[in-house]
Amino acid sequence: MVVTLSNEEDVALDVGRIIANKYRKIYGFIIVARNIPGSFYSILETFAKNRLNIVYFSTSEPTLKEYGNFLLYVDFTDSKVKPETIVEELSKNVNVRSIRIIRPVIEGVMVDTLHFPLIINEERAIIFRKPIFEALINGLRERFGSIGEAFLYYIGYEIGRKAFKNHYQMSISKTPGELVRINEVLFKAVGWGKLKILDYDSSKCFAIAVVEKSFECELAGRTNKPYSQFIRGALAGWFSELTGKSCGAEETKCIAKGDPYCEILIKPAVAPPTLFT
Numbered sequence: 001m002v003v004t005l006s007n008e009e010d011v012a013l014d015v016g017r018i019i020a021n022k023y024r025k026i027y028g029f030i031i032v033a034r035n036i037p038g039s040f041y042s043i044l045e046t047f048a049k050n051r052l053n054i055v056y057f058s059t060s061e062p063t064l065k066e067y068g069n070f071l072l073y074v075d076f077t078d079s080k081v082k083p084e085t086i087v088e089e090l091s092k093n094v095n096v097r098s099i100r101i102i103r104p105v106i107e108g109v110m111v112d113t114l115h116f117p118l119i120i121n122e123e124r125a126i127i128f129r130k131p132i133f134e135a136l137i138n139g140l141r142e143r144f145g146s147i148g149e150a151f152l153y154y155i156g157y158e159i160g161r162k163a164f165k166n167h168y169q170m171s172i173s174k175t176p177g178e179l180v181r182i183n184e185v186l187f188k189a190v191g192w193g194k195l196k197i198l199d200y201d202s203s204k205c206f207a208i209a210v211v212e213k214s215f216e217c218e219l220a221g222r223t224n225k226p227y228s229q230f231i232r233g234a235l236a237g238w239f240s241e242l243t244g245k246s247c248g249a250e251e252t253k254c255i256a257k258g259d260p261y262c263e264i265l266i267k268p269a270v271a272p273p274t275l276f277t
Contacts, residue, residue, distance in 0.1 A: 015127065016127070016129075017056070017058070017071070017111065017112035017115070018109075018110070018111050018112075019055065019056065019073060019109075019110040020108060020109045020110075021108055022107065022108030023077075023108070024075055024077045024108070025075070025076045025077045025104075026055065026073050026074070026075055026076070026077075026104065026110040027073070027074055027076055027083045027101060027102065027103060027104070027110070028071065028072065028073050028074070028101070028102030028103075028110060028112060028114075029070075029071070029072045029074065029083075029086070029087075029099060029100065029101060029102065030069065030070070030071055030099070030100045030102065030114055030115075031043060031069075031070045031072065031090065031096060031098070031099045032067050032068070032069050032070075032096070032097045032098045032099070033067065033068060033070060033093075033095045033096045033097060034066065034067060034068075034095045034096075034097070035064070035065060035066060035067055035068040036095070038095075039068075039095040040068075040070065042093055042095055043070070043090060043093065043095070043096065046086060046089050046090055046093070047072075047074060047086070050079065050081045050085075050086065050089075051079065052074050052075065052076065052079055052081065052086070053074065053075045054072050054073070054074055054075075055073050055074065055075050056071075056072065056073035057070070057071070057072050057073075058070075058071050059071070060115060061119065067097055071112060071115065073110060074086075083101050083103075084101070086099075087099050087101060100114065102114055120190070121170070133215065133219075134219050137152065137216055137219055137230065138219055140152055149229045150229075152229035152230045152233065153229040153230070153232060153233035153236075154233060155230065155233065156229065156230040156231060156232065156233025156234040156236075156237065157233040157234065157236055157237035157240075158237060159233075159234050159237065160233065160234035160235060160236060160237025160238035160239075160240070160241075161237040161238070161240060161241050162237075163183070163186075163234065163237075163238055164179070164183075164237070164238045164241035164242060165241065167179055167182045167183055167186070168241075170182055176200070176202035176242060179242060180197050180200065183195065183197070183238060184196060184197060187211075191215060192211075192214070192215055192216075192231065193211045193212060193213050193214040193215055193231070193262075194211065194212040194213055195209060195210070195211050196209070196210045196211075196212075197209050198210060200239070200266070201243075202242055202243060203243065204243060204245065204268075205239060205240075205243055205245050205246070205247035205248070205266055205267055205268040205269070206266060206267065207235075207239055207265075207266035208263065208264075208265055208266070209235055209263070209264045209265075209266065210261050210262070210263050210264075211228075211231060211261065211262040211263075211264065212261045212262075213255075214228060214231055214255065214262045216228055216229070216230050216231050217231075217254055217255050217256045217262055218255065220254075220256035221256070222256065222257075222258065223254075223256045223257060224257065225254075225256075225257065226251035226252070226253070226254035226256065226257065226262075227251075227254055227256040227257075228251045228254065228262060228264070231262075231264070232249040232250075232251050232264055233249065235249050235264055235266060236248050236249035236266065236269070239266045240269075245268065246268070246269040246271075247266050247267070247268065247269055248266070248267055248268065248269035248270060249264050249265065249266050249267070250264070250265045250267065251263070251264050251265075252264070252265050
């Protein structure tokens with residue numbers, strides 16, 4: 001099968017809410033304001049009037065509520081204006097309910113210390129930076145060998161099963177096609193890679209999946225065999241729930257071997273997955 005890789009241009013999203021620059025004087029603001037047209041524009045006018053550059057902006061959640069929660073990082077380096085002056089001015093804005101200043105944790109390092117916990121789709125989430133998930137994935141392999149690989153597959157399998165149930169709750173039509181699409185877009189949204197299900201049969205353990213830029217297999221460097229355990233297990237668990245059968249997964253192509261993408265074949269499991277099989 002000839003696979004055409006996605007040609008859409010990816011745009012990286014920095015979710016860390018961290019700026020480290022010893023040459024800049026950055027302050028943060030958390031602003032709770034009315035969620036109506038023109039509300040945020042009126043807030044931006046205050047910064048523009050004071051010739052202050054907003055270097056980062058986000059909302060704490062996509063919301064249709066009466067009030068929204070906005071996070072801004074603002075560069076005060078070349079300004080004589082104080083953060084307290086901005087608070088005073090915005091407190092007079094009829095659209096603003098409250099405003100709080102986030103100060104640098106140390107000189108030159110700005111971190112959002114007020115937002116907690118992290119939330120995705122109304123559920124708590126955590127972020128693993130590369131040094132952390134690299135220690136988890138590669139560390140288990142290096143310390144425990146084949147047992148570590150089996151453990152990664154098993155954990156992936158259980159996560160895939162849980163993910164399917166969550167996707168099913170999110171789905172409107174509950175059809176296999178809609179569930180597959182939800183799986184593809186959320187796989188990318190949480191940073192695992194770019195998943196495309198090329199073919200599948202919801203009545204049996206059969207699917208062909210392509211993963212571009214797999215976070216797991218990028219850790220391998222160059223090897224002489226497929227590297228995926230965790231993602232391979234997650235897809236096996238997901239399709240097991242979709243089909244109601246015990247599915248396994250085989251990685252037939254892998255970027256760690258020099259292939260342009262990872263390809264995973266879903267097929268009937270030889271035996272139900274356990275920690276050591």
